[in-house]
Amino acid sequence: MPDSHIDPRDATTATLPLAGIVVLDLTLARAGPTCVRHLADWGAEVIRIEPPAFNDGLGGAREGYDFQNLHRNKRSIALDLKTEDGKAAFFKLAAKADVLVENMRVRVKHRLGIAPEQVHAVNPRLIYASISGFGQTGPYSERAGVDQIAQGMGGMMTITGEPGRGPMRAGIPFVDLTAGNLLALAVMVALWERQKTGKGRWVHTSLLEAMVFMLDLQAARYLMDGEIPGQAGNDHPVNIPMGAFDTADKPVNIAASSPKMWAQFAEAVGHPEWLEVEEWKTAKGRSADRKRLNAAITEVFKQKPSDHWIDLLERIGIPCGPINKVDQVFADPQVQHLRMAMPMKHPDRGDTHLVSSAINIEGIESEVRRIPPRLGEHSAEILKSVGYTDDDVARLRGLGVINAE
Known part of the structure; x- marks a missing residue:
């Protein structure tokens, strides 16, 4: 018999490094989903918890390129956490989970009653992972934050672009991506520690911390030598040619x-x-x-x-x-050899591709085992996995607590 958390239709999952790790995904936008995507790609069972009738706006629709690229290898339950029934179902899921990832504004998880201390009360082994705009505490902790705001506040826009042309953002949302990457690393560190202690941790980062961290040599240049870097265009800031x-x-x-x-x-x-x-x-x-x-x-x-x-x-x-332009990137023989365009068969889009993981583990290939889920596609089966009956599911559907197909 397969592990109860492993989809029996997906035999390959059981052999992946994170098989058996259950992740509750309460993320939206990009930074949080970037973290969860790492975990999903390497075999964790990811349960994406979304409000009924939810659309987080990326890519214009669930079928858009952005949502499809961020949410592969997951299941979806549409669950209203603002109701008592919805919250009860959430805590039943949390009691059996290993990791929870969220990137709500700081006050939201407290208002919903699903903050770290409340979740750890029912599952002290759980790794609670958070991304915020500016940190969980401090004078800016309640502010909303997005990638470009962090690029500006964290110094990036004053060292990007040609001298004299004014501030310039980077061409990708690299602060979101970096924060997600760092949080995934923090989750793995905490899971390793749990092997020794049996206890979970609250791990967190923020867009501002990720941005300052990524200043790297430019930050060290200021901190150690007092030099304030400026824009250097396409030139390296200190090396030439x-x-x-x-x-x-x-x-x-x-x-x-x-x-x-x-x-x-x-x-x-x-x-x-x-x-x-x-x-x-x-x-x-x-x-x-x-x-x-x-x-x-x-x-x-x-x-x-x-x-x-x-x-x-x-x-x-x-x-x-x-x-290279982006089309030339994916035509490059080395990029093709590295399989950075990962094939996916989609019921509506047909044969298409997503961006592959850049992590290589010899003997294992990164692949799309599950196409990104429809809203609430797996609500019923997820609830049944924690003891709900068909009648329970029907009742919750009737109350609008879940959206179940």
Whole structure:
């Protein structure tokens, strides 16, 4: 017999690393679902708890690309947590769960009566995982937060873009994604600790913390040396030559900033005399004279197409590569080899693809075992798994507590 938490229609789940881990997913938008997606992809049984008639607005609809990409490998129960019956059903699920993930505004979980202390009272082994905009406590804890707000408050927009052009956001919601990734890591750390202690933890992060964490070298540059970074466009903030350069057909990125690579680079592109320019003999000097050095490199690079320079620099071990549009990314032979477009058979969309996990575990392939669920698709079977009868399910459906197909 399969584990009671494993879908018998999905034999592959039982062999995955997180098989047997039950996750209650109360997330919306992107940061929280990003965390849960990691857990779902590697075999956790994820029960997505949504309000009846819920649509969180991503992708325009449940069939939209965003919802489909975020919510694969899950089941859905549509449950009204604002009712006593709904809350009772939630606590029955929580009593048997291993992990709960939520990214509500801080006050909401307390208002609903499902805060960490209340859930731990019925299941002290549960890992309660939270993402907020600015932290669970502190002067901004009650504020709503989204990715771009965190990019601005966390310094990112003042170090992105070309000098003098004003603040610029990154082209992806990387703060949401980073917060989700970090919370997934925190969940795994807490699950490992539970192996030794038998007790759960409340683990949490926020968009602001994730953003400041991702400043990384730019933050350390300020904290240790007192330098306030500015915008550097496509150039690396401190290393040179490292950035984007025009060629005869399209730009390329190069990274030749170490003393050895700089010498190899100058020789390879046919300008060994660059090594004798006094201002360019040190990294600090090259950085100070960045505009003139970049112009000299661009003048040379424009004489031949991008493939010429990529092939030349690759032969001598200098990192380089094309600057691709998204369609070119997925046409790239290495991206295809890495299977970053994960196939999915969808009842409405037919044969399509989602973005694959970037985590590789030898001997296991990341795949779509369950297409993203319809709202309340599994309400009845989930409730029956914790002791509800057909009559109970019918009663709750009649009261509007659940939306069950």
